[in-house]
Amino acid sequence: MSEIILRDICKSYENGFQAVKNFNLEIEKGELVVFVGPSGCGKSTTLRMIAGLEDISDGELWIGDKLVNYLEPKERDLAMVFQSYALYPQMNIYDNIAFSLQVRKVPKKEIDKRVHHVAELLGLENLLKQRPKNLSGGQRQRVAIGNAIIREPKVLLMDEPLSNLDAKLRTQMRVELAGIHKALGNTIIYVTHDQTEAMTLGDRIVVMNQGVVQQADTPQNLYAYPVNRFVAGFIGSPSMNFIKGLVIEKVGIPTFCTENDGDIPIPDFLWKILKRQGYVGRNIELGIRPEHFLEEPAGADTRGEWKMEVTVTARELLGAEVILHFNHNGQDCCAKVSGDSLIDKGDKVTLWIDMAYISAFDLETQENITLRKGMFS
Numbered sequence: 001m002s003e004i005i006l007r008d009i010c011k012s013y014e015n016g017f018q019a020v021k022n023f024n025l026e027i028e029k030g031e032l033v034v035f036v037g038p039s040g041c042g043k044s045t046t047l048r049m050i051a052g053l054e055d056i057s058d059g060e061l062w063i064g065d066k067l068v069n070y071l072e073p074k075e076r077d078l079a080m081v082f083q084s085y086a087l088y089p090q091m092n093i094y095d096n097i098a099f100s101l102q103v104r105k106v107p108k109k110e111i112d113k114r115v116h117h118v119a120e121l122l123g124l125e126n127l128l129k130q131r132p133k134n135l136s137g138g139q140r141q142r143v144a145i146g147n148a149i150i151r152e153p154k155v156l157l158m159d160e161p162l163s164n165l166d167a168k169l170r171t172q173m174r175v176e177l178a179g180i181h182k183a184l185g186n187t188i189i190y191v192t193h194d195q196t197e198a199m200t201l202g203d204r205i206v207v208m209n210q211g212v213v214q215q216a217d218t219p220q221n222l223y224a225y226p227v228n229r230f231v232a233g234f235i236g237s238p239s240m241n242f243i244k245g246l247v248i249e250k251v252g253i254p255t256f257c258t259e260n261d262g263d264i265p266i267p268d269f270l271w272k273i274l275k276r277q278g279y280v281g282r283n284i285e286l287g288i289r290p291e292h293f294l295e296e297p298a299g300a301d302t303r304g305e306w307k308m309e310v311t312v313t314a315r316e317l318l319g320a321e322v323i324l325h326f327n328h329n330g331q332d333c334c335a336k337v338s339g340d341s342l343i344d345k346g347d348k349v350t351l352w353i354d355m356a357y358i359s360a361f362d363l364e365t366q367e368n369i370t371l372r373k374g375m376f377s
Helices: 043-051 093-103 108-122 137-149 167-184 195-201 219-224 229-234 268-276
Strands: 004-012 018-027 032-036 058-063 078-081 155-159 187-192 204-209 212-217 241-250 253-258 262-265 283-288 305-317 321-328 331-338 348-354 359-362
Touching: 004 043, 018 043, 018 212, 032 043, 032 195, 043 078, 043 155, 043 187, 043 204, 078 137, 093 108, 093 137, 108 137, 108 167, 137 167, 167 195, 187 195, 195 219, 204 219, 204 229, 212 219, 212 229, 229 283, 229 359, 241 331, 253 268, 268 359
Parallel strands: 032 187, 032 204, 078 155, 155 187
Antiparallel strands: 004 018, 004 058, 204 212, 241 253, 241 283, 253 262, 283 359, 305 321, 305 348, 321 331
16 A cells, blocks of 8 residues: 555635645655645645645545544654754754654653664764754754654655755755665655756656646656656756747658758657657647757767757856857757867857657647657657
């Protein structure tokens, strides 16, 4: 049986606003599932409904074999880590970690054993006598996590726990959280707006937008096979480029015609899908990830390539790679190339695109056309 089941979960407010619409998901024991999406997409509201901090307007929430819609938070065997550290400033770190067990009148010997076990796991053994004010942000967040995991809840809920940390600390804490999850095997539901956090932490990621689940899948599948334009544009940094054009057969050659950059040959595997789905003579949108732009043709092992003549409007050196910005039909695009590239701002260059990784999107439904009939089957 799944650890948590959400069936048609909805959240509506008195003014008629629907924050979450028909949310369906099954979470297995020991999974780390990340809810990700832009601000206001409903991810934190969903987490709060699971925690019992928000009422469920409709649908069923099961934890184990219990329907918990009407159970109080303390009856759900969950623990929650918030964005703010929520520590007691007057207590030392030992007592902050031990507090939930002390309230439950757990024997002191057992508390001491578990505090030291958690402190060792979180690298806090030498800080147990300190007060929160003497700790760094990352150390305080580890204390908050320790307070949550010490009572061994069925499910650990984490709402933007790293957002108050600087970039270096966030990277460090991501690694530490992954290690904690592996060591404990807890079921974790983690909310973030940061897709890099989602991709590096999640066994599965649930992408939300405007209260609706867009796609729930592994990080690899979300990146390679996004079901729609929103997921394609949200997952990946820098985000996917989108190019509009007309699908036609020109002098017997399958062609994608763009407004200013001329004709682009469509490879056979993509042409078969577009033709079968009735897109010949229609406008669609191609999706190209920045890393699939190349300075030179990749060779005969690809499924086809085409090139674009562009003028570089900006260059960002990120060390091992360079981001090249350019304009296409009035839309800003970017390519990710090797860090030793000599291309600079103002250069007119030819960029090649490896068509093996391209996606195509319906302009009306926003669906990924290339997935509907199995682009890679």
